[in-house]
């Protein structure tokens with residue numbers, strides 16, 4: 329069995345699976361159950377001056393039977409007293425010395441407030457602290473959370489204050505509600521961050537009640553924008569993690585990847601794009617702590633199948649497979665092929681291609697069946713037909729070996745082209761003047 333243990337900025341974790349700071353890490357009793365279930369670490373629900381929450385506070389987007397495909401919350405940081413949280417942190421660490429307890433913090437933007445709370449949680453036994461510069465609702469209106477994470481100077485300065493006070497590693501949790509995540513990560517690194525965690529939730533309104541006209545979640549007759557999480561946000565998290573991992577300025581800065589993780593495949597993807605540990609919130613709110621069992625078994629089997637003895641061998645292997653568009657091979661050609669034996673004659677590929685893409689699918693209604701075929705000359709290999717096809721493996725994209733040399737767009741523009749551009753179909757030439 330492959331070794332799943334990892335070391336992130338000097339902290340040993342039995343595995344890369346951590347709980348994100350959120351309701352599943354609200355209390356010591358919960359975290360104890362999570363560690364028993366197999367989670368290697370937990371980031372404690374953000375501590376600060378305890379707040380009052382509103383009723384209700386969650387809403388979701390369901391998609392074709394998948395409940396909570398996207399999840400939104402307007403919850404704030406902990407509503408429990410700091411004193412009780414500190415006692416529980418100490419107790420959890422006493423009972424589970426091998427598991428990692430990171431404590432998430434959010435206080436007013438002054439060095440004394442940060443110094444006081446950091447000393448308290450260190451004394452309680454926290455292995456590391458995570459600065460919550462990410463929550464996009466409620467606390468940001470009070471000048472905290474994403475109000476800090478959206479301004480690189482604040483991120484840098486407050487990270488610097490935390491580093492002056494802390495003796496344990498400092499993680500900075502970033503907000504995705506910005507234009508270029510690398511700017512925020514650079515600011516955190518400049519301030520001295522030992523690691524970054526991302527992503528926090530994304531500004532969102534999940535929907536509007538069409539009878540009352542009130543967006544969700546409803547609080548009385550009003551709502552407020554929330555933070556979006558769950559499966560819907562994974563692509564955004566993956567992209568942000570990858571761009572920090574590839575940025576020379578933040579090279580080597582450890583990353584704890586967050587956003588839409590529910591399965592071992594999700595974990596593997598984050599690790600391939602540069603994460604050392606991963607954190608989970610919404611999937612545990614949906615399915616409970618035991619999902620970690622599937623993650624551990626699945627990741628181990630996957631590593632075994634790849635001949636890897638440790639999860640550390642997987643880290644970052646996909647980072648340099650993300651390049652700028654102009655470095656892609658414009659002579660790489662794929663075309664769609666339909667397996668007629670698998671086709672159920674629904675005609676969806678035809679409609680999608682005809683109205684929404686490149687008119688490269690032929691159609692004929694015969695013998696009570698819609699027959700479809702690829703018009704090879706017109707196919708631009710865009711993938712759309714294979715994406716809309718409801719039958720697994722019915723439409724495949726097949727690479728064409730046409731003898732053209734690899735050529736990037738930059739190569740093509742250069743004086744010394746390495747070869748010819750493979751000819752593209754000419755579309756849209758059939759409509760003339762009436």
Ligand SMILES: Cc1cc2nc3c(=O)[nH]c(=O)nc-3n(C[C@H](O)[C@H](O)[C@H](O)COP(=O)(O)O)c2cc1C
Nearest residue numbers: 348349350374401527528557558587588608609610
């Ligand atoms: C209900 C809820 C409460 C959250 N509270 C916090 C919090 O107190 N501190 C924090 O840093 N992040 C908080 N988050 C954000 C999560 O830690 C995490 O970054 C985000 O949900 C994305 O991960 P996921 O897709 O696995 O849920 C919260 C998320 C949810 C859904």
